[in-house]
Amino acid sequence: MMEAAALALAWGGFTALSLAMRRHRHLWRRASSRSVRNILRAGGSLALVAALGICIGPSGWSIGLVLWTGILTAAALLVVVQIAGAHVLSRRT
Amino acid sequence: MRQPGFRQVVSEVHTWAGLVLGWVLFFVFVTGTAGYFTHEIDRWMQPELPVMRQVAADRALELAEQHLRREAPTAQRWSVGLPDDRRPSLRLSWREGGRTTHRQLDPESARILHARDTGGGDLLYEMHYKLHYLPSAVSTWIVGVATMFMLVAIVTGVIVHRKIFIDFFTFRIGRGQRSWLDAHNILAVVALPFHLMITYSGLLFYSFAYTLMPFIVALHYGAGDANWRVYVSELRGRPAEGRPSGTAAPLAPLAPLVAQAEALWGERQVQSLNVFHSGDVRARVVIHKRAATLGSSEQTVTFDGVSGALLAGPAVSSTPYAVTHVLLDLHEGLFADAALRWLYFLSGVLGTAMIATGLVHWTAKRRQRLESARGMPHFGLALVERLNIGTVAGLPIAIAAYFWANRLLPVDFSARAAWEAHVMFIVWGLMLLHAALHSPRRAWAQQWWVAAAACGFIPVLNALTTDRHLGVSLPEGDWAFAGFDLTMCVFGIAFAYAATKAAAR
Numbered sequence: 001m002m003e004a005a006a007l008a009l010a011w012g013g014f015t016a017l018s019l020a021m022r023r024h025r026h027l028w029r030r031a032s033s034r035s036v037r038n039i040l041r042a043g044g045s046l047a048l049v050a051a052l053g054i055c056i057g058p059s060g061w062s063i064g065l066v067l068w069t070g071i072l073t074a075a076a077l078l079v080v081v082q083i084a085g086a087h088v089l090s091r092r093t
Numbered sequence: 094m095r096q097p098g099f100r101q102v103v104s105e106v107h108t109w110a111g112l113v114l115g116w117v118l119f120f121v122f123v124t125g126t127a128g129y130f131t132h133e134i135d136r137w138m139q140p141e142l143p144v145m146r147q148v149a150a151d152r153a154l155e156l157a158e159q160h161l162r163r164e165a166p167t168a169q170r171w172s173v174g175l176p177d178d179r180r181p182s183l184r185l186s187w188r189e190g191g192r193t194t195h196r197q198l199d200p201e202s203a204r205i206l207h208a209r210d211t212g213g214g215d216l217l218y219e220m221h222y223k224l225h226y227l228p229s230a231v232s233t234w235i236v237g238v239a240t241m242f243m244l245v246a247i248v249t250g251v252i253v254h255r256k257i258f259i260d261f262f263t264f265r266i267g268r269g270q271r272s273w274l275d276a277h278n279i280l281a282v283v284a285l286p287f288h289l290m291i292t293y294s295g296l297l298f299y300s301f302a303y304t305l306m307p308f309i310v311a312l313h314y315g316a317g318d319a320n321w322r323v324y325v326s327e328l329r330g331r332p333a334e335g336r337p338s339g340t341a342a343p344l345a346p347l348a349p350l351v352a353q354a355e356a357l358w359g360e361r362q363v364q365s366l367n368v369f370h371s372g373d374v375r376a377r378v379v380i381h382k383r384a385a386t387l388g389s390s391e392q393t394v395t396f397d398g399v400s401g402a403l404l405a406g407p408a409v410s411s412t413p414y415a416v417t418h419v420l421l422d423l424h425e426g427l428f429a430d431a432a433l434r435w436l437y438f439l440s441g442v443l444g445t446a447m448i449a450t451g452l453v454h455w456t457a458k459r460r461q462r463l464e465s466a467r468g469m470p471h472f473g474l475a476l477v478e479r480l481n482i483g484t485v486a487g488l489p490i491a492i493a494a495y496f497w498a499n500r501l502l503p504v505d506f507s508a509r510a511a512w513e514a515h516v517m518f519i520v521w522g523l524m525l526l527h528a529a530l531h532s533p534r535r536a537w538a539q540q541w542w543v544a545a546a547a548c549g550f551i552p553v554l555n556a557l558t559t560d561r562h563l564g565v566s567l568p569e570g571d572w573a574f575a576g577f578d579l580t581m582c583v584f585g586i587a588f589a590y591a592a593t594k595a596a597a598r
Contacts, residue, residue: 021261023261062388066433067432069286070433071436073440074436077439084266
């Protein structure tokens with residue numbers, strides 16, 4: 001359960017960070033403002049740190065860090081798939 | 094001639110370091126990744142074992158002690174593996190007169206368990222550093238050198254990539270060569286910590302145990318096995334087992350010794366114990382800790398087997414030793430619970446796919462240039478392409494064949510464990526041959542379809558040959574069986590998708 005919460009946070013964090021990136025900005029319907037991007041970056045980073053907190057809470061630093069790294073991998077992969085999926089969908093419409 | 098730039102040189106190094114032993118690395122990654130579920134695969138490959146319930150550790154120990162005192166009172170060595178979540182049986186073995194006997198017991202009913210002979214998940218795990226058929230001195234060096242190449246490929250890959258952050262999350266589908274490179278990059282980047290850790294720590298195993306260390310040890314301790322054992326016992330901070338004196342003395346009861354170890358480490362933290370020279374005045378009892386935390390997998394306490402006195406405690410002897418063990422434990426992931434184990438497995442799959450996409454990208458990038466320039470097939474390109482098909486698609490087929498052989502070879506066939514592995518390598522050989530005989534496009538599509546069927550139908554095979562199929566294992570929550578069958582389904586679906594893609598190209 002704790003792992004699922006950390007994964008959800010990491011996924012949200014990476015999604016926010018990806019939306020603030022120049023490369024993936026066109027996923028927005030209209031151009032996002034600088035302040036929105038800053039909020040996304042700050043919020044995204046904060047979510048990743050919060051995921052770390054969830055991981056090291058019950059497992060301690062050593063195993064918590066390993067778990068966090070693995071969860072970041074899984075979350076980043078999800079975001080890759082969702083962005084590629086968004087492209088495929090937008091090409092069809 | 095213009096001097097090539099730094100990045101171009103590094104790029105060349107990356108290309109060749111990755112290519113030359115890429116197929117060995119692919120094999121190592123596939124079998125090593127399977128190794129994260131070695132006990133679960135073992136379980137699946139011995140379906141006749143009963144569903145066992147956990148018992149208290151002291152009850153299992155009592156049972157083991159009774160059994161060993163009765164069957165082998167004066168063996169050179171007893172080994173007891175206590176039951177845990179992943180391995181519910183009580184595993185005993187003893188060495189007597191140069192022969193080792195293995196036995197599995199149901200810890201609840203004390204019955205001796207009989208199951209088909211199999212290499213199990215353990216054999217796949219061992220293949221990732223021992224390969225197969227080769228003497229270990231040879232295979233160790235092959236895998237060691239391949240691991241070194243892998244480390245070079247990872248470091249140069251990070252330098253060559255250039256746009257790690259700009260391209261983060263980027264995977265452009267349907268763009269030919271560009272897509273292969275994107276896939277290779279993203280698979281490398283999202284699991285980069287794992288790739289670095291697994292390769293660097295893998296290298297440590299080699300330099301430590303096989304390649305460099307023996308020379309260094311020979312310099313200080315002298316050559317030969319006896320001196321190596323002195324070195325190991327000093328390194329581990331526990332006395333060597335020594336030789337029996339020939340004077341008989343009764344073995345102390347084991348329960349109080351295990352209780353002392355549990356007092357040190359906590360409840361259920363004892364994984365296994367070895368008793369040397371039981372019945373002799375020089376008997377030794379070595380108790381091993383469960384690898385529940387990082388860097389603790391090699392912790393032991395040693396007792397005098399007659400007086401029960403503590404001879405050597407759980408000492409971490411030096412900082413380098415401790416650091417080494419953290420890295421080796423990270424590699425093995427024995428401390429991982431179910432969720433983290435799946436993340437390890439996922440990372441291993443990503444590493445395997447990274448190697449595969451790198452190999453395929455090599456051909457995608459060169460095909461046009463090499464073939465249009467000469468108007469005829471290019472030998473190097475054809476060779477790499479065929480090896481890619483026969484390995485990237487062929488090896489998964491071969492491993493699926495290993496599982497099919499486990500179910501289809503007669504249970505009482507005496508050489509069945511050896512033949513499971515033979516079947517695997519025969520099938521792999523056939524796939525390499527098939528790839529050599531057909532056009533690449535057809536060979537890719539056909540082999541992916543075979544892989545999809547070979548994996549996807551394993552749950553059906555399991556249902557036809559055992560009573561531990563998904564209809565039983567899922568409602569009972571028997572995750573060794575359900576997890577194995579469902580994972581094979583997922584691989585089957587993924588390979589079928591690859592087949593449709595390969596056919597459409």
